[in-house]
Amino acid sequence: MPISEKDIQLHIWGLRDNWVNLIQPVKFPEPNHFIDGEYDIWSLNPQDAFLNIIYSRLSDLDKYTRKTELIGCEVHLKKNSDSTIRADLLCCSIGRGGFGIVEIKKSSQTERQAYTELLGYGNHIQGLFPGMSTEDLVYILISPMEERIVREATLLSLLNDEKPVYCLVPKWVNDDITTLKLHPWIPSNEDLVKISNGMFHPSNIDIFKLTWDYVDDWNYLPPQQNPEPHMVDTLNKLSIYAAQVMESKHITGFVYASQPWAEMPLLPNSLIIAGINPFKVSKLLHLIRTKRLDIYKTEDLDTSGIKLSNILPEIDNTHNKSSEDYLEAFSTAWTNTIAGISFETFKTMTINSENETFETDHGSMTWKQYQRILMEDVFVHNYDVRPTGLLRKLFQAYQDIDYKYLTKHSYENHPFHEHGDIPRYGIDNWYDIRYFREFLNRLFDPVYNYRFDINDAETDRKSEDPD
Template sequence: MAITEKEIQLYIWGLKDQWVNLIQPVKFPEPNYFNEEEYDIYSLNPRQAFLNSAYNRLTELDQYVRSSDLIGCEVHLKKDFDSTIRADLLCCSEGTGGFGIIEIKKSAQTERQAYTELLGYGNHIHGLFPGMSTEDLVYILISPMQERIVREATLLSLLKDEKPVYCLIPKWQNNDINTLILEPWIPEENDISQLSNAMFHPSNIDIFKYSWDYVEGWNYKAPDKNPRQFMLDTVNKLSIYAAQLMESKHISGFVYVSQPWEELPLLPNSLVIAGINPYKVSKLLKLIKNKGIDIYRSENIDTSGIKLKDILPEIDNVHNKSTEDYLEDFSTSWINTLQGISIETFKTMTINSENITYETDHGSMTWDQYQKLALEDVFVHNYDVRPTGLLRVLFQAYQEIDYKYLTKFGYENHSTHSHGDISNYGIDNWYNISFFRDFLDRLYDELHNFRFDINDA
């Protein structure tokens, strides 16, 4: 008779004082800084940079799990008037002050439900202890990790949602529970394809620009002067607030304030918010897989033929035979999220004791289109940029790799910093709009040169 999930649960609980001994030794791959040889930096691509971040995170979580104690088995979590949910095991690690929720799935069929249940338990714990941070609750999945959707969900939780998720693969011999061991799961490059393939194509980055009239202390009237530092410090606070809103909504993008040259007949202040449109990404990925199109060698990419049922085929069943498609609506209306952040930021930052109001205007387009408009993006002062979500994670990973390389080889043969115009400390680059734009161009160029199997998309 096959071993059941219940048997695995009770066996681990029975060893609660030594359960971590079941976890096999592991050494997660060392981050690749692309500096073994002087020209290795040219092979850097977003997949590898994301893997660096994932390996670093999993190494930290591995240390947590190996120092944890089991404190509960079959823990029923119930609120008044709610149905009862059950956590297989609970643990805690000395010194962290937080819980670990352990969910056990023994087969590929049942592991698809793992995150639904884990997040349900997590939400309940967060409700019992309001104000918990993401670091106060670790999600531990004991599962075969055979389903791609589970592996991708783990990586998305680690990198995009920045949740601490750690996975162990249960193995045994001859249906003997006493031979049970737990092997830490190590993600591979193909597991992260959804985070990199086609995601950073410029056509996927939507822009919403919100503009408003002259504000005392924010703008110069004289055309021959550049903004003073106190003005920059003031307007940069708008992008700080907008970035906080974007992070709270898990939007991958960036934001900055822009002011046109004084002599131009334009509203003198603008908040430029950019976000990666998830519906455009999904359509592009499907186009690559279905048609084999190399998007990095195609000038005009038409994704209008991709429908919701192509992305989510399960929606087309006997109960739902509607001919209406919603994917294009999702894609075009997603910009409303950026618009909402712009309006909230503007209202919050311009509220005043004199009830002064300001003329406003707005517009939207793709990042690629925006950069080709001289009045919008050339004859302007662009101030501090704030990356968010996956672009922040990736920007940080690239910066770490670059500085490791520069320390070892200098800048002469670096793929993008051969000009030598790079600050000694990362803090001077982090909010620099020119440096960040170079990073975005570099993502696109590296993906252009990095060939991947369309079946991985």
């Protein structure tokens, strides 16, 4: 008889004292640090940086899983409605603490339900132990990993939601359950394309700028004077709070505060919140796929004609109003998300014992448009920038690679550290908006707008070598 999910469950439970011996040895790909050759750093791109993050995360989860012990089989988890859901297996690791929920799916048809059930179990356990962090509960999925939607859900859980998800592919011979082996799943570059390709483009970044007049005692900027340290510190606190709210909502973006030069006729205080608009990303991805475009040659593409049915063609089968442009409405309305964070931040930070209120003004645009307005973006004091979500993870990854490169190759051929004015420590680099803008430019174009033949450059360098 064909092996069933129940057979797999009971077989693993029967080997509970040493079930981890079923997990086959694995060697996750070594991170590509782009530092082997002097010009390798020019090939750094978001997709490979994400793979580095994922492989490192999966390597840690592999070590955790191999140290777990099974503590329950077919565990009934009662819900408020008195209905129950059943976790196939429960495990734990005393050294790390917390639970591991094991869900078993045998086929590609049933694995589509895996995350619905896993997250249901997880929510119930988190309700029993309020205050659990994402590190206190590990999701272990035993599944063929054949469905694209399951692979994408795993990658998004690891990257965006920061949920510890570890996948094992079950394999056996001749329907003999005693030959069962569990093979750790290793995502491929292709699995990540849909997440990273097309996401980091200047037209996808929405800006919401909130401005206000001076507030007594903490941010009045006298004419012809530079901001005092306490003013800078106060405005930086606004961006800290806004970044925390953005992280709680899993928004990929960045935030910083600014004040105009004293001679500029502008309101003296600003909070700038930037977020990657997911609906704009989906439209750009559609064009890239259907027209086979190079993401780095899509400067001014018109995406206004793309509708929701282009992204979700199945919707035409169930909805008779396909002519309605929901996608454009979603894209436009998304700015309200970051606008709400701006207003919440300002209200929270200016609450006072006199019940005094402060008048504000605001505007929205794309990041590309914003950078072209000199009075708004150039003739100003821009303070500490705080990246969030996937941009924070990438900024950290790029900085780590940059410092490793500089240690090995110095700075002469680095994409933007060639000037040699390099902070010694990462902390001096982390909040500096100048470096962050250079980082964004590298995401928008991996070769950072430098168009030269690396082989020619290497030849020129050697020709200048006196030896």
